[in-house]
Ligand code: ADP
């Protein structure tokens with residue numbers, strides 16, 4: 409049966425914007441030694457904007473933008489939405505029919521427009537030429553500014569390189585600092601590349617980051633973290649994050665996250681309010697002392 413102290417702690421946290429789906433999660437939160445965070449939409453606002461766009465001068469700029477926008481229109485990834493927004497605002501794009509759209513979670517998309525197969529996504533997904541472009545020059549510089557670099561290629565070559573900047577939430581740095589001051593080890597997990605991840609991790613003040621982390625790799629990283637710290641939490645917002653939320657001792661979802669994250673999580677931060685995590689931990693520790 410649920411203890412009155414537990415019930416009162418759950419309702420008190422709910423009033424402060426932290427929803428526990430049961431007393432056991434409040435108890436578990438008090439034992440957490442490390443917290444893993446997703447990057448996009450969790451540490452950052454999750455609304456990236458296109459800041460840079462390079463299109464191969466041998467191609468017509470509007471045609472290329474039209475193809476990219478037509479494909480990304482079919483994806484609900486935040487990067488895709490930002491790219492469509494950029495393209496339709498910037499030029500007279502006429503959206504074209506897209507066939508055989510395939511989504512590769514944490515990597516990018518492929519689709520056929522006209523006769524041609526296109527690939528849009530990160531350097532590893534595009535392949536060797538994009539990976540080489542990433543070793544020096546513009547792509548690397550953009551990434552070290554904390555921007556996500558996305559490549560668009562047809563069957564022959566890379567046709568466009570774009571950069572998107574997502575801002576770190578105003579409260580992230582302080583929220584991470586308070587957790588670290590409580591002795592909590594903090595880690596960022598992201599599908600983004602190492603350079604971009606490094607810049608965002610530094611801006612957030614987080615202890616460690618793991619980049620180029622596909623959804624199943626996120627679960628693998630959590631298992632490693634669990635071995636080391638025994639009791640760990642994961643904070644995320646995306647469909648991608650649901651398996652990792654389930655693998656942690658306490659899964660915490662951002663309130664404006666996707667349904668999959670909200671359903672899988674043990675705890676929901678109703679206002680996307682990261683500083684609430686440390687407050688909820690304090691409350692759970694206090695409650696444990698009362699109950700025991
Ligand atoms: P995160 O872990 O930061 O939330 P994701 O795992 O969703 O990021 O995606 C990882 C990377 O895959 C992105 O940084 C991007 O390079 C690429 N990507 C995924 N989906 C798309 C898409 N629809 N269009 C372009 N790039 C994409």
Ligand code: MG
Nearest residue numbers: 446448449646
């Ligand atoms: Mg996310």
